[in-house]
Amino acid sequence: MAVPKPGDVREIRVKDGCIICKTCEFLAPTLFVVPENELSSTPLKKQPEGGDELESLKEAMRMCPVHVISFRRDLPTPRRRAAAAETPREQPPPPRRPARKTPWAVAAIAGVLDRLAHLRD
Structure with a gap:
């Protein structure tokens, strides 16, 4: 992540993927306001x-x-804006969360299955 210097920042951007944790609003209340x-x-x-x-x-x-917070050093020219407007944007798929197996949950399920097996016998 590049860190801005005075005079560098031309435009701050917040990309898709914000989780509304309000960290940015807490740290920079004059720059950010996050909805509820x-x-x-x-x-x-x-x-x-x-x-x-x-x-x-x-x-x-x-x-x-x-x-998801970034900054641009240069503002887009009218030609770049027009080219960007003509290019169709595809929405990225939502991020997938990997399934998590915690050791205690696996052990608990194994213990329940063992008890059920003993009851069946």
């Missing part, structure tokens, strides 16, 4: 203007648990 229930739009309030806000942005970028 669902993320229908970017939680960004405004772009940083001074050194304190830039420090808050750096901390929010570092502490974001899903690392």
Whole structure:
């Protein structure tokens, strides 16, 4: 993750994948506001203007648990905007969570199965 310097930040972006944990809002309340229930739009309030806000942005970028906060050094030109608007965007599939097997759960199930086997005999 690149860390911004004063004069570097042209646009802060919050990518898809925000889990609404409100870490960014806690660390940089002048820059972010996160809705209560669902993320229908970017939680960004405004772009940083001074050194304190830039420090808050750096901390929010570092502490974001899903690392969806980024920044751009250059704003897109009208030609880039037009090309991006013409390119159809495909929605990525939702992230899949791997199944977790905790040792205590496996042991508990094995113990129950053993007891059931003894009852059947």
